[in-house]
Amino acid sequence: MSTSPGHKESELASAVLLYAMRCLEEGDHTALQSLNIGPNEVAALRELQLSDLLQLQQWPFHGIDIQIQRDVFWYLLERLRSARGHAQLKRQLIAADAPLVMMTALFGMGSREFRRLRQYAIADRAGGRSPEPDEQASARLWHAWQACRRQRPGGILRPQDYLALSDEVGVSLRGIWQLTQRWT
Missing domain, CATH: 1.10.10 (Arc Repressor Mutant, subunit A)
Incomplete structure (x- = not known):
């Protein structure tokens, strides 16, 4: 995360504080409450500046209690695995010379994504279209x-x-x- 010398603890604190500041900016009070951020902390967050977050990166502690919600964690990992498999399948289809109309029908793929994936596939095989089947x-x-x-x-x-x-x-x-x- 951080390219400057710092501590992983401060990276966690910076990420959580940035998230809290974004929630505050967007008016997401439910998310702030879930972080146990009350009115006093909201007032303090409003005063934070970028220089404060940069200073925070030098400190080896965070003062934040994080817990994993296991059911959500495993659900997210499964979604990531599924998305990875889906992306791999798209690459395989395009590498096997799937046309845009096919990719649009199967995945709702637009021409921009198709061209991007096709550029990688073309680099791996000879140019030109496949011949019509006899x-x-x-x-x-x-x-x-x-x-x-x-x-x-x-x-x-x-x-x-x-x-x-x-x-x-x-x-x-x-x-x-x-x-x-x-x-x-």
Whole structure:
């Protein structure tokens, strides 16, 4: 957090005080009460200046009692894991030549995010678009796609299913998306 020589205790105090100052600025009195900040502390927070927080970074104590709410902590960690997996799946799809229209349909992805992720994927593979699947590849895809649809409620494939189809039939996601959209 801090780039200047300081103490981890003072980093905690600075972070909590900045949070409290923001809550005060936004009028979030519920959050201030949860920090056990009463009227006297509010008055003191109003007087704090940036130089005070910088001075605080030199002190090896914090005077703050922090407790983890385990149920919230584990919920947050699970959400982070899920978000990480979701981001990895997007990168895998784009690396497998998923077109923007597919990423928009599956994730609501905009063109800016698509271009950013695609730049990283293009660096890892040869340029140019994947060729259109030939008749044999199209037939293999049709059968694999139908089998996959039968396994899904409402016949709606998940993003992972498209990756598995690409691996199974050897067709790029761009080709898979184009063909399956024609077939639906």
